Amino acid sequence: AVVRWVGNDRPFVRLSDGRLALIDTGSTLGFALNEPGRVAGSNHTITHDLGGGSVQSRRVAPQTVSIGALVLNKVPTDVLTGVAPGTPIILGRGALFPFKITFDPASRLIAFEPTEE
Numbered sequence: 250a251v252v253r254w255v256g257n258d259r260p261f262v263r264l265s266d267g268r269l270a271l272i273d274t275g276s277t278l279g280f281a282l283n284e285p286g287r288v289a290g291s292n293h294t295i296t297h298d299l300g301g302g303s304v305q306s307r308r309v310a311p312q313t314v315s316i317g318a319l320v321l322n323k324v325p326t327d328v329l330t331g332v333a334p335g336t337p338i339i340l341g342r343g344a345l346f347p348f349k350i351t352f353d354p355a356s357r358l359i360a361f362e363p364t365e366e
Contacts, residue, residue: 250319254357261337262359265315270338272359274350278306279325279343280314283336305330314344319361 255261260272270280306327314321325343329336351360 250317251358251360252317252319254354254359260352260359262316265317268338270340272350273339273341274345276339276341277343278327278339278341280312281306281327281329281339281341283329283332304332
């Protein structure tokens with residue numbers, strides 16, 4: 250599937266529900282949402298970023314994520330806490346591992362090709 254690259258420097262895609270998500274192949278997270286109201290309890294994982302910061306995440310029930318014609322079922326889903334307001338939704342390696350991803354910034358396209366397991 251080929252999807253439109255939305256935004257300028259960073260590869261964002263528009264989900265079928267209208268929200269924007271950042272394709273972050275360097276992140277070990279799956280489908281990461283900044284929705285602190287949904288998180289309860291203390292079973293959080295701390296993730297450190299390259300800039301020396303950290304965020305907390307909690308794995309919740311898997312979700313289906315649609316990007317145009319591409320439908321990802323049972324995507325590992327994480328809810329982030331301790332992040333700045335406006336932190337984007339992230340599609341990390343946990344969601345994208347079964348794909349070879351090709352970025353074409355000149356044409357503003359991102360291609361997702363299934364890989365053999």
